Amino acid sequence: MERRRADCIADDLEGLIFDGTFADGERLDEVQLANRFSVSRTPVREALQRLTQSGLVVQIPRRGVFVRQPGPVELLEMFEVMAELEAVCARLAASRISDEGFNDLLDANRRCKSVVEVLDTDTYYRENERFHAILYRQSGNAFLEQECLRLQRRLQPFRRVQLRVRGRMSQSMAEHEAIVAAIGDGDGERAAEAIRQHVSVQGEKFHHLIARLKPAAE
Amino acid sequence: MERRRADCIADDLEGLIFDGTFADGERLDEVQLANRFSVSRTPVREALQRLTQSGLVVQIPRRGVFVRQPGPVELLEMFEVMAELEAVCARLAASRISDEGFNDLLDANRRCKSVVEVLDTDTYYRENERFHAILYRQSGNAFLEQECLRLQRRLQPFRRVQLRVRGRMSQSMAEHEAIVAAIGDGDGERAAEAIRQHVSVQGEKFHHLIARLKPAAE
DNA sequence: ATTGTCATTCTTGTATACAAAAAGGCTTGA
């Protein structure tokens, strides 16, 4: 599928917002961006509209678009929704998953486990994402799957931070095991509760998330 | 808040797609639409991009945008997600709702009930929507609330049809009562199950939805 | 000194012009 310039710019901008090049509340100047990417304002505007829809920026008519990083409260809310959505996936998967699908899940989990032993957080992050994506798929609801992927993508930069905490990887693995076991038993409620614990931000995780949230405040 | 032409066009187009002026699979010609709305292609393109994000049309690069009505399967999936999201709202609300919030819910329910007696489906539809919106709010999670409103809006034209079924309004009311009662008791699981039944498409509702789905197939 | 008004400048929103890619039709060959 051919990509237009506007699409590339949207992706690049997303990265620039994630890595802090554009701070929260900052206005994104159309002509500046156009110069930066060596294009006209038209594709820049299209890209900004896409970012508006995904919630990274907010657009005020005849004022401009402004970066809008979620604050601590909104972030917790988003993680809560993610946890609940994944819980739904797990519950549905427990009664709908096929033998083949379950094997995919086991396989993804094995790959995670092999990475944990090497302590490679980046790779683990990717494999973990794959594990969750398979779970979404096994919900048997393609629309739900898409919604989960959307939110997962949105939370990506924050989730990544979480894994850096010492011992978090092995704990994450243990939680995976519990999830898989519950689904294997066809126990939807147990699976839902297990993944809710896995994803939601509580206790230690809460402090780390908040601490990492404002590195610019120093 | 000032509205731009592109926003109005997006809304109008949404309506035109809902009411069947543009059929499923049809290509939306930019210049045609520009003429229709007496504007240039620019705001039309912006509007189409917005519709793309909300899923009403699909955009194929360098080919154009095409209307994409959800088929029966996708529709059922969307209703399932709606049911599950509302179930989450209900469960969270059961433990988080304040006295004031509970009064709002009772009030909204009373308004529904008074409409049922007059058998005014349109007004009932609006009041029912309000009831659900209050429930979203009472989940205590603003992000969840927004997501629910988004999906509710997307399912609006299909939901409307459902209510036309004879006796559906009074059944809907009875279900509301059960939901409110469960939340009043602080019983999250019971509230979740009640609203799941209320929203999900099963049994009779399934047939009516499918039957109404393709009126152009005659 | 502060506030209100006016004018300038800047920025967004829209229209138009141009470029590039795809669709459609024609010819030509077997």
Next chain:
DNA sequence: TCAAGCCTTTTTGTATACAAGAATGACAAT
């Protein structure tokens, strides 16, 4: 008759030009 290749036309994607609203700053009046 059918298919392949080329050319024309159509349509999307991008650049530029123009219009209208908002921000800024100066100046005047209280």
